[in-house]
Amino acid sequence: MLILACMKLKSLQDQVFSTADSIHTIDLTANSLKSGAEFKQFPNLVNLILDNNEFSHLEDFPTLPNLETFSANKNHFSSLSSFLSLAKRKFPKLKNLSLVNNPLCPYFEGGSAYESYMQTVTNALPDLETLDGNQVSKQVKINIESKKDLGKSKKIDKEENKKMEGSVQTYKKGNEGYKIKDAEEKEDEDERLDKDEEDEDEAQANERRLLSVIEYNEKYMNKPQRNMKLRSEGNRFVRNDQL
DSSP states (O other), X not given: OEEOTTSOOSOSTTOOOTTGGGOOEEEOOSSOOOOGGGGGGOTTOSEEEOXXXXXXXXXXXXXXXXXXXXXXXXXXXXXXXXXXXXXXXXXXTOOEEEOTTSTTOOTTTOHHHHHHHHHHHHHHOTTOSEETTEEXXXXXXXXXXXXXXXXXXXXXXXXXXXXXXXXXXXXXXXXXXXXXHHHHXXXXXXXXXXXXXXXXXXXXXXXXXXXXXXXXXXXXXXXXXXXXXXXXXXXXXXXXXXX
């Protein structure tokens, strides 16, 4: 462990560390350091405490593959998106992060602003266990895992849809006359619909003719008939000697 707190340091270039490779923890609280390039000589750092300094970005920080704790409260980090993008790449094992009293952290605002910040950070760094000195809640981790699962599910569905579309295209290309068959089936369907319409028109015409016959019969065939004399009177014009 290397503790150089409250020494008004502006650089580590004048310091000689013969065992730099074996140093896992450095505390540089309350100095005036600005450059992350200072830490290239400590490739095996696990804990780095930089509270109350003048750091504003991670661009010149080296990749620290074993770093688990990065505490930089009261510095000048202002771009959250840039910080998270670089931290994810340069500190792949990061578990504990604290950025209180930096422009990018609305810790003292609280409410929805800090909740949004916390959600953004934990989404970008899903392996975090503590953020700004607080345990990352189980609910936040559940939300992160749910989003991961949803993303995987959408990706799988998209791949399956592509495979299905590819299979259909392959089938169409591999079967001659596919389009012709579709056209013939459509033509048969159109003919069937036309025939159904003709049959319906004919049925309606037959119904109209039947109604006309019924109306005629009711008007003319069911009238009462006059009483007709059954006795023939034609022989009254014939003489008796002609009978």
